[in-house]
Amino acid sequence: MYPERPAGLAFGGDYNPEQWPREVLEEDAALMREAGVNLVSLGMFSWALMEPAEGRYDFGWLDEILDRLHAAGVAVDLATPTAAPPAWFVAAHPDVLPVTRDGVRIGFGGRQSACSSAPAFREATARLVRALGEHYRDHPAVAMWHVHNEYGAPLGECYCEHSVAAWRGWLRATYQDLSALNDAWGTTFWGQTYTDWSQIDAPRFNHTVVNPAQRLDYARFSDGQHREHYALQRDILRELTPHLPVTTNFAGTVNCKSTDLWQWARELDVVANDHYLRAEQPDNHIDLAMSADLARSVAGGAPWMLMEHSAGAVNWQPRNLAKRPGEMRRNSLAHVARGSDSVLFFQWRASRFGAEKFHSGLVPHAGTDSGQWREVVRLGADLRRLAGVRGSRVRAEVALVWDWESYWALELDWRPSVDLSFRERMDAFYEALWREHVTVDFVHPSADISGYRVVVAPSAYLLTEAGAKNLHRYVEAGGHLLVSYFSGIVDEHDAIHPGPHPGALRELLGLSVEEFHPLRQDETVLLAAEPDAAGTEALPGRIWSERVRPAGAVTVRAFAAGPDAGHPAFTRHDLGAGTAWYLATAPVGGRALRDLLGPVLDHAGVSRPRGLPEHLELVRRGRHVFLVNHGDEPVTVEGVTGVSVFDGVRCDGRVTVAAGAVTVVEETPRTEGERA
Ligand code: GLA
Numbered sequence: 145m146y147p148e149r150p151a152g153l154a155f156g157g158d159y160n161p162e163q164w165p166r167e168v169l170e171e172d173a174a175l176m177r178e179a180g181v182n183l184v185s186l187g188m189f190s191w192a193l194m195e196p197a198e199g200r201y202d203f204g205w206l207d208e209i210l211d212r213l214h215a216a217g218v219a220v221d222l223a224t225p226t227a228a229p230p231a232w233f234v235a236a237h238p239d240v241l242p243v244t245r246d247g248v249r250i251g252f253g254g255r256q257s258a259c260s261s262a263p264a265f266r267e268a269t270a271r272l273v274r275a276l277g278e279h280y281r282d283h284p285a286v287a288m289w290h291v292h293n294e295y296g297a298p299l300g301e302c303y304c305e306h307s308v309a310a311w312r313g314w315l316r317a318t319y320q321d322l323s324a325l326n327d328a329w330g331t332t333f334w335g336q337t338y339t340d341w342s343q344i345d346a347p348r349f350n351h352t353v354v355n356p357a358q359r360l361d362y363a364r365f366s367d368g369q370h371r372e373h374y375a376l377q378r379d380i381l382r383e384l385t386p387h388l389p390v391t392t393n394f395a396g397t398v399n400c401k402s403t404d405l406w407q408w409a410r411e412l413d414v415v416a417n418d419h420y421l422r423a424e425q426p427d428n429h430i431d432l433a434m435s436a437d438l439a440r441s442v443a444g445g446a447p448w449m450l451m452e453h454s455a456g457a458v459n460w461q462p463r464n465l466a467k468r469p470g471e472m473r474r475n476s477l478a479h480v481a482r483g484s485d486s487v488l489f490f491q492w493r494a495s496r497f498g499a500e501k502f503h504s505g506l507v508p509h510a511g512t513d514s515g516q517w518r519e520v521v522r523l524g525a526d527l528r529r530l531a532g533v534r535g536s537r538v539r540a541e542v543a544l545v546w547d548w549e550s551y552w553a554l555e556l557d558w559r560p561s562v563d564l565s566f567r568e569r570m571d572a573f574y575e576a577l578w579r580e581h582v583t584v585d586f587v588h589p590s591a592d593i594s595g596y597r598v599v600v601a602p603s604a605y606l607l608t609e610a611g612a613k614n615l616h617r618y619v620e621a622g623g624h625l626l627v628s629y630f631s632g633i634v635d636e637h638d639a640i641h642p643g644p645h646p647g648a649l650r651e652l653l654g655l656s657v658e659e660f661h662p663l664r665q666d667e668t669v670l671l672a673a674e675p676d677a678a679g680t681e682a683l684p685g686r687i688w689s690e691r692v693r694p695a696g697a698v699t700v701r702a703f704a705a706g707p708d709a710g711h712p713a714f715t716r717h718d719l720g721a722g723t724a725w726y727l728a729t730a731p732v733g734g735r736a737l738r739d740l741l742g743p744v745l746d747h748a749g750v751s752r753p754r755g756l757p758e759h760l761e762l763v764r765r766g767r768h769v770f771l772v773n774h775g776d777e778p779v780t781v782e783g784v785t786g787v788s789v790f791d792g793v794r795c796d797g798r799v800t801v802a803a804g805a806v807t808v809v810e811e812t813p814r815t816e817g818e819r820a
Contacts (some may be wrong), residue, residue: 402769
């Protein structure tokens with residue numbers, strides 16, 4: 145259920161009026177009108193004002209703000225303020241303060257200072273949310289509910305006494321009897337057999353490595369505790385206002401390691417995501433695209449909401465680079481291109497005090513006589529012209545397998561190499577596809593993937609039998625799968641699938657791996673040129689090498705140097721109506737990976753624009769084609785016919801996008817004659 149209001153695309157952001165005197169609030173309403181703001185998120189950190197003492201609720205101040213916003217035509221995404229429990233509450237219940245893995249109980253003075261499992265926190269949450277819901281159930285400004293803020297960030301796992309009690313309950317419910325738990329965790333290793341549930345602790349800091357299966361379960365449990373805290377609030381709000389959608393904002397799909405968003409998305413009425421550029425990283429718009437594609441994917445392809453991003457610099461990175469002119473516009477419209485129906489920011493007005501006073505806002509400290517404010521006003525106008533995009537969908541022919549459980553498992557301690565990293569491989573494949581102008585979805589290994597021409601599994605280290613079977617069926621039925629090294633190694637308990645490696649994928653890939661040969665830091669190997677393909681070049685690889693023994697697969701490229709020289713590095717296995725490819729190293733640089741990927745995409749018939757410069761981002765959403773030029777030169781794109789949305793100009797088969805600009809063309813369906 146996407147919020148009905150505002151109509152068109154939502155534009156606005158977090159609004160923290162409690163930080164400002166009345167005259168500023170009056171100016172806010174006028175400025176919001178000037179910029180075309182139509183949605184603000186309100187109340188996110190206002191528990192101390194909403195409930196100044198236990199059971200005493202004060203919504204008067206907030207009523208006035210909601211009324212003023214309503215009069216100004218601004219809809220409200222009303223937040224529950226549970227991410228900032230007040231001082232009186234924490235003082236009365238110090239046991240709610242979370243404990244870190246190494247045993248430190250955090251103090252008051254920041255935010256997220258209560259454990260999701262703590263009974264006092266859950267009780268206070270339920271009381272407050274009911275009071276808030278009852279008070280605002282009929283207020284005409286409220287368009288949706290925003291529960292909490294960024295679950296799991298920075299508080300992923302808590303190790304307090306309440307967490308341990310809940311954890312034991314979770315284990316009993318999951319395993320029923322202790323011998324099942326002992327088997328699943330492999331407790332015969334290092335003599336860890338449990339004879340009573342009460343002996344089981346959280347996997348807290350230890351001077352050596354803690355049982356990996358225990359840690360993996362604790363990650364699942366901890367994430368589930370936050371979801372329970374969310375669902376507690378959502379259920380109350382649904383009961384009081386069944387007509388209003390409820391959401392919570394993800395702390396950046398790609399960055400939030402502790403939250404399994406496949407599971408979270410099922411609990412939300414609309415997916416909401418936050419994204420902040422890694423300011424110093426070159427081409428950081430690729431990370432933005434990845435975050436947006438993952439948001440759309442966990443939303444099942446439905447439109448989602450960009451709940452927060454920044455108008456300019458943030459304040460929490462080592463060097464907080466400002467956005468260059470035009471960058472905020474490119475960022476905003478790239479999110480819309482990839483399925484967002486909103487462009488919202490943290491925050492409306494830059495704060496004068498507190499921890500985030502150097503964070504940009506839509507209204508900067510410089511005021512409205514500033515380049516940033518002029519860009520904000522222009523963006524509002526652009527978004528009004530894009531209203532017709534609302535509700536439309538993005539279609540992708542290629543999918544990347546993304547599984548948070550595999551992410552957690554892969555990055556536990558004592559793997560064959562510290563260079564094995566979930567994000568490193570995922571980023572490498574995503575970037576290669578982005579530079580090929582291929583739009584991708586992300587999929588869970590057990591999802592229905594039958595509609596994709598190509599599926600890539602970059603780091604599917606943990607793969608259940610069900611997941612592996614799903615991939616097998618996909619290939620047999622005609623799919624094209626590309627698997628990267630160290631995939632299909634362990635099951636859901638981090639136990640190795642019966643050998644040889646990769647136990648879950650041997651048959652599908654038509655090979656086995658006799659031994660891993662991780663490389664030294666900075667060591668490279670060489671993938672030989674394809675013997676039968678003219679024009680291919682030898683490519684360097686890093687991080688990984690291994691002894692692959694084909695059993696049905698054919699060698700496309702062999703290692704030409706390194707510990708596995710003369711043995712397969714890149715293989716192909718025709719199975720049923722499809723093909724499974726396997727890559728046993730990390731090609732150096734984006735170009736090398738693209739040289740390998742290109743033929744796979746061609747073989748599977750993946751359509752993509754050719755001859756475009758890499759920095760021209762092209763995404764089709766419904767009838768609209770978004771062209772984002774991240775470069776310093778104009779780019780002419782062929783094959784686009786329709787009307788350019790921002791200036792109404794017709795383009796007949798080609799359109800030129802100015803340096804740093806964004807053009808959106810509403811395409812006109814081709815006539816029968818043109819199609820022939
Ligand atoms: C997060 C939070 C916001 C704010 C921003 C700053 O996304 O949700 O409250 O702290 O970061 O970038």
